[in-house]
Amino acid sequence: MVYQAPLPPEYAERSDEELTARIAAARQRLGPRLVILGHHYQRDEVIAFADFTGDSLKLSQIAAEQTQADYIVFCGVHFMAETADILTGPRQQVILPDLSAGCSMADLADIDQLEEAWRILEEHAGAPITPITYVNSTAAIKAFVGRHDGACCTSSNAKMVLEWALRGAEPGGDPHAGNKVLFLPDQHLGRNTAYALGWPLDSMVVYDPNVVNGGLLPEELRAARVILWAGHCAVHQLFKIEQIKPLRASGEPWNVIVHPECTWEVCQQADYVGSTEYIIKTVREAPPGSYWAIGTEVHLVGRLMKMLPDRRIRSLAGPQCSCATMYRIDLKHLCWVLENLAAGEVVNQIAVDEETKRWSRVALERMLALRPAQPVSAK
Ligand code: 13P
Ligand code: SF4
Numbered sequence: 226m227v228y229q230a231p232l233p234p235e236y237a238e239r240s241d242e243e244l245t246a247r248i249a250a251a252r253q254r255l256g257p258r259l260v261i262l263g264h265h266y267q268r269d270e271v272i273a274f275a276d277f278t279g280d281s282l283k284l285s286q287i288a289a290e291q292t293q294a295d296y297i298v299f300c301g302v303h304f305m306a307e308t309a310d311i312l313t314g315p316r317q318q319v320i321l322p323d324l325s326a327g328c329s330m331a332d333l334a335d336i337d338q339l340e341e342a343w344r345i346l347e348e349h350a351g352a353p354i355t356p357i358t359y360v361n362s363t364a365a366i367k368a369f370v371g372r373h374d375g376a377c378c379t380s381s382n383a384k385m386v387l388e389w390a391l392r393g394a395e396p397g398g399d400p401h402a403g404n405k406v407l408f409l410p411d412q413h414l415g416r417n418t419a420y421a422l423g424w425p426l427d428s429m430v431v432y433d434p435n436v437v438n439g440g441l442l443p444e445e446l447r448a449a450r451v452i453l454w455a456g457h458c459a460v461h462q463l464f465k466i467e468q469i470k471p472l473r474a475s476g477e478p479w480n481v482i483v484h485p486e487c488t489w490e491v492c493q494q495a496d497y498v499g500s501t502e503y504i505i506k507t508v509r510e511a512p513p514g515s516y517w518a519i520g521t522e523v524h525l526v527g528r529l530m531k532m533l534p535d536r537r538i539r540s541l542a543g544p545q546c547s548c549a550t551m552y553r554i555d556l557k558h559l560c561w562v563l564e565n566l567a568a569g570e571v572v573n574q575i576a577v578d579e580e581t582k583r584w585s586r587v588a589l590e591r592m593l594a595l596r597p598a599q600p601v602s603a604k
Contacts, residue, residue, distance in 0.1 A: 226325055226327045226332070227303065227324040227325060227327065228324065228325065229323050229324040229325040229553075229573075232557055232558065232561050233561075236557045236558075236560055236561045237557060239557070239560075241270060241556055244556040244557060244559075244560045245270070245556065247560050247564065248274060248556065248559055248560045248563055249274075251560070251563035251564045251566070251567040252274065252563060254567040255296065255563070255566055255567055257293055257294065258294060258295040258296060259294060259295070259296045259298065259563075259566065260276050260277070260291045260294040260296070260297050260298070261274050261275050261276050261277075261298045261300060262275060262276070262277050262278075262279075262284050262287060262288060262297060262298070262299050262300065262301065262305075262309070263275025263277070263278045263300040263301070264278070264279070264280070264281070264284060264300065264301035264302070264305060264501075264551065265278060265279070265280060265501040265502070265505065265522075265524075265525045265528075266301075266501070266522040266524050266525055266548050266551040267300050267301070267524065267551060267554060268524060268552065268554070268555065269524070269527075269528060269531075270555075270556055271300050271554055271555065271556065271559060272300070272528070274300075274559065275300060279502060280379065280380065280381055280500045280501040280502040280503075281305060281308070281360045281361070281379045281380070281381075281500075282360075282379040282380075282381040282382060282500070282502075283381075283502055284299075284301065284305060284309070285305075285308045285309065285312055285360070285379075285589070286593070288308070288309035288312055288313055288319075289312040289313060291313070291317075292314060292317075294317060295316070295317060295318065296317070296318050296319075296320060296566055296571070297309055297313060297317060297318070297319045297320070298320045298322065298559070298562060298563065298566075299319055299320065299321055299575075300322065300554045300559065301321075301326070301551065301554070302321075302326045302327060302328045302331075302548075302550050302551060303321060303324075303326060303327045303328065303331070303575070304327075304328055304331045304360060304361055304362060304363065304364075305360075306319050306320070306321040306575040307319075307363070307364045307575055307577055307585075308360055308364075308367075308589065309575075310575050310576060310577050310582070311364060311367070311577055311582050311585050311586050311589060312586065312589060318571055318574050318576075319574065319575045319576075320562050320566070320571065320572070320573050320574055320575070321554075321573050321575050322554050322555075322558035322559050322561070322562045322573060323553040323554050323555075323558045323573075324573055325550070325553055326550045326551065326553040326554055327550050328361050328550060329458070329459050329550065330359075330361050330410055330411055330456055330457060330458045330459075330486075331361050331362050331363055331410065333410050333454075333455075333456035333457070334358075334362055334363075334366055334409050334410035334434070334454055334456055335363070335365075335366075336363070336365040336366060336369060338434035339366055339369055339409070339434075340369070341434070342407070342432055342434060342439060342454075343356075343369075343373070343407075345438055345439060345446075346407060346432075346446065346452060348443075349443040349446040349447060350405050350446050350447065350449075350452070351401075351446075351447045352401070352403070352404065352405045353404050353405070354404065354405045354406065354407050354452070355373075355374060355375050355376075355390040355391075355404045355405070355406050355407070356369070356370045356373050356375035356406075356407045356409070357370070357375055357376060357377070357378055357386055357387060357390050357406055357407070357408050357409070357415075358370045358375070358377055358378070358408075358409050358410070358588065359377070359378060359379070359380075359383070359408075359409070359410060359411050359414055359415075360377050360378070360379050360589075361410065361411065361458075362377075362409065362410055364577045364581045364582070364585045365581055365585075366409070366410075367581075367584075367585035367588045367589065368580070368581045368582075368583075368584035368585040368588070369584075370585075370588040371584035371585055371586070371587030371588035371589075371591070372584045372587070375390070375407075375588060375591075376389070376390065376588050376591035376592045376595070377588045377589050377591070377592045378592055379500065379592075380414060380484065380485050380486070380499070380500035380501075380503075381499075381500040381502060381503065382592065382595070383414055383415075383418040383485065384418050384421060384422060385595055386592055386595060387406065387408070387415075387418050387419060387422060388422060389595055390404060390406045391403060391404055391405075391406055391419075391422070391424075391450070391451075392404055394450060396422070396423035396424050396425065396428070397423075400448075400450075405449065405450055405451070405452065406419075406450070406451050406452065407432070407452045407454070408451060408452070408453050408454065409453075409454030409456060410454045410456030411454075411456050411457060411458065411486055412431055412453040412454060412455055412456060412457060413457055413458075413461070413485065413486050413487060413488055413489065413492075414485050414486055415429075415451060415453045415454070416429055416451075416453055416489050417485045417487075417489055417492045417498065418485065419450075419451045420489065424450060424451060426489070428449060428450040428451060429449060429450070429451040429452075429453055430445050430446065430449040430451075430452055430453065431453045431454075431455050432452050432453065432454055432455060433455040434454070434455065435455075457486070458486040460486075460522055460546055460547070460548050461483075461484055461486035461487045461520070461521070461546075462487075462488070463542050463545060463546050464483060464487045464488075464491050464520040464541050464542050464546070465491065465542070466490050466491055466494050468518075468541050468542055469481055469491070469494045469495070469518075469541070472518055477516055478515070478516050479516045479517070479518050480496050480497065480511070480515065480516060480517050480518070481494065481495040481496050481497070481518050481520070481541065482495060482496065482497040482498070482499070482504055482507060482508065482517060482518070482519055482520065483495040483497075483498055483519070483520030483521065483541065484498070484499070484500065484501065484504065484520060484521040485498050485499065485500070487520050491520060495520065501521060501522075501525055504519060504521055504525070504529075505525070505529065508529055508533065508536065508538065509529075509532075509533065511536060513535040513536060514535065514536065514537075515536050515537070516536070516537045517529075517536060517537065517538045517539070518539055518540070518541045519538065519539070519540060519541060520540075520541040520542070521546075522546060522547065522548045522551065523540050523543075523544055523545075523546045523547045524547065524548075524551070524552075526538065526539070526540045526546075
C-alpha cells in the first residue's frame with residue numbers, strides 16, 4: 226500500500242458543507258480541463274461529484290475517451306487510476322485523491338511471484354499457457370501479461386476473454402489440445418467464469434504463490450486446464466450460502482444477485498451473477514415491489530435502496546461488507562486535490578513508467594478489441 230501523508234489542517238478540520246462548496250468552486254474554475262470518474266463503491270457524497278460513474282470496464286473506456294481533459298481525478302482505487310493512466314494520452318494526468326486507496330486483492334499478486342510461477346508453469350504445464358489478469362492487478366502484472374500474449378479482463382467481460390484464451394480447448398474434448406490459462410489474481414472470478422463456460426471444477430487447480438511450487442505437483446499442473454491464482458477479495462468473501470438459505474426459506478420472493486468475486490458456492494446459489502454495472506441495471510429494470518438481496522459492496526447497495534424505494538432491497542450480508550480502501554476517498558481528499566489543481570499544482574499523480582505502460586496497454590487493448598462492453602451475467 227502506498228503511504229498518504231496527512232492532509233493540512235485546513236482540510237482535515239472542515240465540515241462536509243464547507244468542503245462541498247469548495248469542491249464545487251474548484252471544479253468550476255477547472256472547467257472542461259477536469260473530469261471526475263467515480264466507481265460505484267464510492268461514498269454518496271463523493272459520487273455526487275462524478276462526471277461519470279461505472280464499473281471497472283466502463284470507467285477505463287470512459288477515461289480513454291476524455292481526450293479534451295488535462296486532469297482525470299479518479300475516485301476509486303489505485304489499480305483503476307493506473308489503468309486510466311495507461312489508456313490516456315501523454316499530456317493527460319491522472320490523480321488519485323488518497324494514495325492509500327489500494328485494493329487488497331491486487332496486493333495478493335506481485336510481479337516477482339508471477340515470474341516465479343511462470344517459470345514453474347512453463348516447466349510442468351505441458352501446453353501453451355495464456356495469462357489472463359483481472360484488471361484488479363498492478364500495472365507490472367498487466368505488462369507481464371501483455372508481454373506473454375495474454376490479456377486483461379474485468380467482471381463484465383471475463384467470459385469472453387477466457388473463451389478467447391482457452392482457444393483450441395473444449396470441455397470434454399481432447400485433453401491435450403489447445404491452450405491452458407493462468408488466471409490471476411482472483412481465483413473466484415476465474416473459477417466462476419470457467420465453470421460458466423462448461424469447464425468442470427476438477428479441470429482447475431489453485432496455485433498458491435506463498436507455497437513451494439504453488440503447492441502443486443507437476444502431474445496436477447499437467448492435468449489442469451485452468452490454473453487459478455490463490456487471490457480473493459476480502460469484502461466478497463463475506464457473502465456465504467448460510468445467508469441465502471433463510472431468504473429461500475422465508476416464503477418471500479427474494480432474488481439473490483451477487484458479484485462474481487463471491488465464492489463458487491455463493492454464485493451457484495444466486496439467481497444472477499455479474500459486475501457492479503450489471504447489478505445496477507438488473508435491479509433498476511426489475512418491477513416495483515420486487516425483492517433483491519445483493520452480494521456486493523455496501524455503498525452500492527445503500528445507493529440502490531435510496532434510488533429505488535419501491536423495491537425491497539437489502540445487502541445479502543450486512544454493513545460489514547464495505548471496501549475500506551474505496552472508503553478512503555472522501556470530501557477532504559477530493560477538495561485537497563481539486564484546490565491544488567485549480568492553483569496549478571498537481572498532487573497525487575499516478576504515473577506508470579513508459580515501458581510498463583507500453584506492455585500493459587497491449588494487455589488492455591487486447592481485451593478491448595475482443596468485443597464491446599456488455600454487462601453479461603457470468604452464470
Ligand atoms: P466492477 O468492475 O464490477 O465494478 O468490480 C470492481 C471491483 O473491484 C469489485 O470488487
Ligand atoms: Fe479490491 Fe475487493 Fe475493494 Fe473491489 S471490493 S476494490 S476487489 S478490495
